[in-house]
Amino acid sequence: MQQLLVWQNGQVSTNCSLEALPGILADPQALVWLDLLLEDELQPYQDMLSSKFKLSRLTIETLNEARERARLVEQTGYFHLVVHGLAFDVENIEARTPKLDIIFGHNFLISIHREAMDWLASLLDEAHDESEEHLMSRGAARLLHAILDTQVDSYFPVLDVLDDMSDDLEDKAVTDASNEVQARIFRTKKALARMRRVISPQVEVMNSLITRTGDFIPTSAEPYFADVHDHLVRTFEVLDSYRDLMSGLLDVYLTTVSNRLNVIMKQLTIIATIFMPITFITGVFGQNFAHSPQVETDKGYNFWIVLLVMVLITLAQIWYFKRRKWI
Amino acid sequence: MQQLLVWQNGQVSTNCSLEALPGILADPQALVWLDLLLEDELQPYQDMLSSKFKLSRLTIETLNEARERARLVEQTGYFHLVVHGLAFDVENIEARTPKLDIIFGHNFLISIHREAMDWLASLLDEAHDESEEHLMSRGAARLLHAILDTQVDSYFPVLDVLDDMSDDLEDKAVTDASNEVQARIFRTKKALARMRRVISPQVEVMNSLITRTGDFIPTSAEPYFADVHDHLVRTFEVLDSYRDLMSGLLDVYLTTVSNRLNVIMKQLTIIATIFMPITFITGVFGQNFAHSPQVETDKGYNFWIVLLVMVLITLAQIWYFKRRKWI
C-alpha cells in the first residue's frame, strides 16, 4: 500500500500522481512524504524509487533485507535511517521488532515498512487533515522528528505491559512451584534480549542523527532530537533493569522450589520420626518367647498401658516439633 | 502551591506579584526564585511560564511528563535541568524518585515539582528570612548550587536507612529460612535498581553543568559544583555496592535453606538408622516356626537379653553419630 502526501504552497495534497514527483522535488519549498507498506517484497516499488528518488544500489539492497541493525547512512542527496518498532505479545511472551526504513532529503521523506504500525497510521491520518500547524509545514527535519518522537512514544505502552507482567510473575514466583513460572521467565528474558538488541544501536543512531547530518537538522531543532534520544536511553535502561528483575525473579522462584522441598522432607521426617519408635514398640511386644513379661504380668491392662505409652511418646514428639517450629 | 521570592537591592521580598516580574527580570542585578509545587497538572501555570519566562514548547512538554531522565538542556535564554529526589519507604521496601525540574537563567531560577520535598521547603524557609549572607545574595549560580548541594545531602540519610536495613537482613538471612527474607532481598534489589537508574544520569548531568553552561557558573564556583558531583558519584558507588551486598545476602540465605535441609535429612537418617535394625530384630523373633530357638531356649531371660542387645546397638549407633558430629 502506498500513500503520497505533498505539501506545497501552504497546502497538503493527497492525490498527487507519481508522475508529477520530479517537478515537485525540484521545488525546495515543497515537502513530499511517501509511505510504503510492503506486502512482502520491495520489488513493485524498486524501479520507481531508483528513478524518482535516485536511491543507490546499496540503499535498495538494504531495503530488501528483512532484518537490519539500526543505522544512519549518508548517500548522495539523501540519508537512509533504519529504526525498529517494538511490540510485545503477552500471550506467547514474544517480542516483535518490525523494521522501519526512513529515507529523507531536504524536501522529501520516504517511510518503508513490512508491518502496519498503528502510531504511523495515525500520524499519516493527521497529515491528511488540514490543520493550523500542519505536520509538514515546518520542513523535512520537523516531519522526521514527529515520526521518531511518535515511534519512541509508542515504546512506553510496551514497557507498561512488561511492568504489569513482571508484577504478575513476581506473585506467581512466590506461590507457584510449577515449571511454568520458570518457562515464562525464560521467554521474557529472551524477548527482552531481542528488544535490547534492537534499541541499543538505535540509541547511537539517534545521537549520530544530530551530529552527522550537517545542516539538515537546524540548531534550533537539535534539542527536540536530543529529547527523542533521551527517551530512547530511558527505554534501554528500563529494558535493562527488567533483565535484572527477571534474574531476581528466577532466584525467588528457585527458592520457592527449594523451600517446597524442605516442606516435603519435613513432612516425611515428621511421619518417620513419629511412627518408627512406636512401631518398634509393637514389634517388641509382638515377639514370641516362652516367657514374655508383657504376657505373664498381664492383668488385662497391659495392652492399654503400652498404648498409653505410645500415645505419650507421640505427644512428646509433636510437642518437640512444635517447639522447633516444624509444625 | 506557588512561592515567589525576589532579591533586589540587597533585600528579599516575598510578596511580589507576578505582574511585576517583567520589570524585575529586566534588572540584571535582581534574582527571582519561583517555586511551583504542582497539585497534579502543570496546566494552571503553563501560560504564565510561557509568557513571563519565554519557555519553549519543548520545555513545557518536558515539564508535563511525570517521568524523565536527568538531563541538562540549553534553550534560548535559559537552561533546563532535570534531577530527582530519593526517598525510601522501609515498610514496603519501595523507592520513590520524585522529579525536580529546575529552569535557570542569569537572574531567575524556577523549581517545579509534583511532590513536597522537606529539604527544599527548609531552603525556601531559609530564603524567606533576612540573614547576613542571604542565599540569593550571590547570584543564580550560587542559588543553584545551594539547591543541588542540599538535594544531594538529602540522599545520605536514605543511604543510612539502607545500611541499617541491610544489617538487619544480614542477621535474618542466617537465622531465618522463611521465604520472607528472600522476598525482602528481591524488593530491596528492585528499589536499588530504581535509585541507580535515577542517580546514574544525574552524575553525568552534574558534570555537564560545569562544562556546558559557559560563563553561567563562574570559575571560582566550579569546585563547589565539582563537590556536588563527587557526592553524587559516592552515592552511586554506595548504591552499587549495596546491590552486590544483596546478591551476597541471597547466597547466605540460600545456604541457610540448604543447611536446614541437611539438618532435616540428618534427623530422618538418624531415626531410620537407629530404628530399622532393631525393628528388624523384633521381626526376627516375631516369626512363627515349629521350632524357634528363642522360644525353646527361653529360661525367662531371653526377652530381656534381646532388649539389652537392642539397647546396646542403639547406644553404639548414638556413639557413632556423635563421633561423626551428626548429633
Add this chain to the structure above:
Amino acid sequence: MQQLLVWQNGQVSTNCSLEALPGILADPQALVWLDLLLEDELQPYQDMLSSKFKLSRLTIETLNEARERARLVEQTGYFHLVVHGLAFDVENIEARTPKLDIIFGHNFLISIHREAMDWLASLLDEAHDESEEHLMSRGAARLLHAILDTQVDSYFPVLDVLDDMSDDLEDKAVTDASNEVQARIFRTKKALARMRRVISPQVEVMNSLITRTGDFIPTSAEPYFADVHDHLVRTFEVLDSYRDLMSGLLDVYLTTVSNRLNVIMKQLTIIATIFMPITFITGVFGQNFAHSPQVETDKGYNFWIVLLVMVLITLAQIWYFKRRKWI
C-alpha cells in the same frame, strides 16, 4: 591448489602463467586475483609470493601461522588482512573458524586459506565467467568488498542453524532431565565462545579497513564496507545473545532437575505417610498379651473393622494429598 585470474583490457583471462605476472602487475589498469588453497604448508608458494609480490618476512611468517587474530597490517605496497570463516558442526556441536589471509594492493589481491570454502569457490566460479558487470571490472577495492560481503553473508546460515538448535534444546531442557542436555549446553557455549573470539576482532578490523587504508577504498565505496561492518556487528550481537540464551537454558534445565527431585520426594513421602500409620496399626494388633482387647471382644468382625479403619485412614490421607495438590 592455485587459481590465477587476470582482468586486463576489459577481459578476464584464467590461463595466465606466473611468469607473465610482473608485466601485468606493472599495468595499473589490470587486476590480478590469485587464490591459494594450501594442502598443508605455505612452502611451495613461499618463494613465488616473496619474489613476484614482494611480500615482507613478517607477512610470510603470519601466513605460516595456522591460528591468528583478525588484523589489518599495512606493508610497503600492500595490505595484509586476516579474517575467519565460520562453520558449525551440529553433530558434534563444534565450531570451526578457518583462517583466510587476504593480501591486496592497488591492482592485485591474493586469497590464501587452508580449508576449502564454498562461498569463496562460487565467487571464483563467478569470476571465471564473462558477465556484463564482471566482479573484477571495478577494481581491487570492489573485489575486496565482494569477498568480504560474501563471507559475512555466509555467517547467517550458521546463525540460523544455531537458532534451530537452541529451539530444540529449549524443548529438551524442560522435558529431559538426563545429563545429555547439560553436556550439549556446555558444548554450545564453548563453540559460541570460539566464534565470538574470532568475530570480535573482525569487527574492529572492518572498521580500520575504512579508516586506515587511505585512498585504497574510494569514498563512494565506503558505505559498502560500512554495510559489511554492520553485518559483522549484528553477527556478534546475535552470538552474544545466544550465549545469554544458553545460560538461561541451563537455568531451565537445572529447575527441571530440581522439580524432578521434588516429584521423587513427594512420591516417597506419600508412600511413607500412607503406609507408616496403617502398618503401625497392624503392629498394635500383632502384639502378644495375655489379654488383648481385639481378641477378647472378637465376634468375627474385628478383623474387618480394623481393615475398614485402615481403609478410611488411607482415603483420608489421599483426600489430604489431593487438597494440597500433591497428587
Add this chain to the structure above:
Amino acid sequence: MQQLLVWQNGQVSTNCSLEALPGILADPQALVWLDLLLEDELQPYQDMLSSKFKLSRLTIETLNEARERARLVEQTGYFHLVVHGLAFDVENIEARTPKLDIIFGHNFLISIHREAMDWLASLLDEAHDESEEHLMSRGAARLLHAILDTQVDSYFPVLDVLDDMSDDLEDKAVTDASNEVQARIFRTKKALARMRRVISPQVEVMNSLITRTGDFIPTSAEPYFADVHDHLVRTFEVLDSYRDLMSGLLDVYLTTVSNRLNVIMKQLTIIATIFMPITFITGVFGQNFAHSPQVETDKGYNFWIVLLVMVLITLAQIWYFKRRKWI
C-alpha cells in the same frame, strides 16, 4: 595533636610557633609540614588553617566531612588531596579506610587525619631527625611523594593478610560444612567491596596528580608518582581478584554442603535398602495362617535357614553397594 616541622636554611626545626608561620611561608626556599591528628572535630584548628594558610570555605567543609571520595581539588594557592588508608581487622573481618586530607602548596604541606596511622608516624619521626638526605630537603613535591609512596606501601601487608586468610578459608570451605564459612566469605566480600570503593577513585586521583598539578611536580619527579600510581593499580587488581576468589570459594563451600547431603542420603538409602527386604521376610513368616509352610515343614532348621537367607541377601547388597562405590 599537632606537629609542626619547618625546613629552612638546610635545617629542620620542630619547635617553631604558629605565630612565626607567615614569615616562614613567605620564604620560597622554606618548607613547612604541619600534621594534625584530630581528636574528633576540626574546630580547634579551623581558624588557624583559614587565617595562616588561606584555606577556602569549600576546603574547610570537606575537611569537616568524615567520609569523602578520593579527589584532587585545585584552589587558589594550594591543592587539596583526599586519600584513604587501608586497614583490615582479621578477627571481625572488617575493613577500615581512614581518610587522610593532604593540603599542599609550593612550600607547605598539611596532613590532617582522625586516626593515628603507623606509617605516617614513622615518617614524621624520620623527619624529626637530622639526616644526610632529609625528607624535606628536596621540596614539597618530593615530600608529597614520600607520603603517598609510604602510604601505598602500607597497603601491601593488608593484601598479605587477606592472602593468608583466603588460604585458610580455602581449606575450611572443603572440610567444614558449617554456616560459619559462608558468613566469613560474606564478610570478606563486604570488606573487599569497601576497600575497592576507596582505592578505585584513588587510582584516578594519582593520575590527575601528575597531569593536573602543572609545574608543582617537576618532570623529573613524574616517574616517581607514576610508580605510586602503578602500585595503586596493582592493589586494585589484587583486591579485584580476591573478590573473584571469594565467589569461587563460595562455590566450593556450596559443593561441600551438597556433597554432604549426598553422603547423608546415601547412608539413609543404604540402611533402608538393606533392612526393608529382610524386615519384609520376617513379616512374611510372622503371619498367622492355619497352615504355614515354614511351620509345617520345620525340622528345627527353618529359623536358621531363613536367617541365613537374610544374611546372604544382606551380603549381596553390601557387595552391590561396594561395586557402585557407595560404601
Add this chain to the structure above:
Amino acid sequence: MQQLLVWQNGQVSTNCSLEALPGILADPQALVWLDLLLEDELQPYQDMLSSKFKLSRLTIETLNEARERARLVEQTGYFHLVVHGLAFDVENIEARTPKLDIIFGHNFLISIHREAMDWLASLLDEAHDESEEHLMSRGAARLLHAILDTQVDSYFPVLDVLDDMSDDLEDKAVTDASNEVQARIFRTKKALARMRRVISPQVEVMNSLITRTGDFIPTSAEPYFADVHDHLVRTFEVLDSYRDLMSGLLDVYLTTVSNRLNVIMKQLTIIATIFMPITFITGVFGQNFAHSPQVETDKGYNFWIVLLVMVLITLAQIWYFKRRKWI
C-alpha cells in the same frame, strides 16, 4: 649469573670485561647485551648498574621489587620495561609468573630476572654463535623484538597445556562426583586469574612500546612489535575464554552432583515404594484376632495365595517404574 655479549664491528665477543664497557657504550654502532640471573638479591650488581649504565634510583628500586606490574618507564638515556613470563605447574595446578626487567637504550640492553627461563637461555645461546644474520646485527630495537617475540611464543605451550587439562576436567566433571573435581576447577580459576592479571597490563605496555618510544623503534619495525602485541591479545583472550570455560565446567559438575542425588533418591523411593505395601500386608495377616479370616478359611493355600498377591503387586510396581523410566 652474568652474561655479557658485545656486538662490535660485525662480530660478537663474549669475553669482554665490565671495565671495557664505557668505551664500548661510547660507540653508537656497538650493541651490548647484559643478562643477569639473580641468585636472590640485586645487591652484587647494583653499583655496577648505577655507575656503568647510569640507572636512576627509581629504576634500581623497581629492580629490587620482586613483584611489579608490567610497565614501560622512560628515564634519561634509557627505557625500563617490566614484563612477565608464564609457567604452569600441572601437578599442583599453580601458575608462576616470573618477572623480567628489560632496560634498553640505543646501543645496550640489560635483561634481569630471578628465575632461569628456557626461551631466554636458548636466545642467549643463539647469540653466542656467529651466524649469517646475527641477532644483534640489526640494533637494539630488533634485539628487543627478538626477546619479546620469543617470550610471547613461550606462552602458547602453556595455553596448550591448559587446553589438555580442561579437556581432561570436562570428562571428569561428567563422570566423577567427588569433591576433587571442584577443587581442581577452583585452583585452575585461581591460576588463570593470576595469569590474566599479569598479561592484561602487558598488552597495554606492548602498545605504548610502539607509541611512546619515539625513534627508538623505527617505523619499518613497528609491524613486528604490533605482531607481538597481537599475540599478547590472543593470549589474553584465550585465558579469558578458559575462565568462562571453568565456570561452565563447574555448572556441569554441579549438575552431575545433583543428578547423583536424584539417582540416590530414586533408589530409596523405589525400595520404599516396593516394600512398604507388601510389608503392610504381612502386618495385616500377622495380627492376632479370635477370628482371623485367613486362618479360618485356610485350606493350606492361603500362605501361597498371599505370597502370590505380594509378588503380583511387586511386579506391577516394577512395571510402573519401568514405564516412568525410573529403572
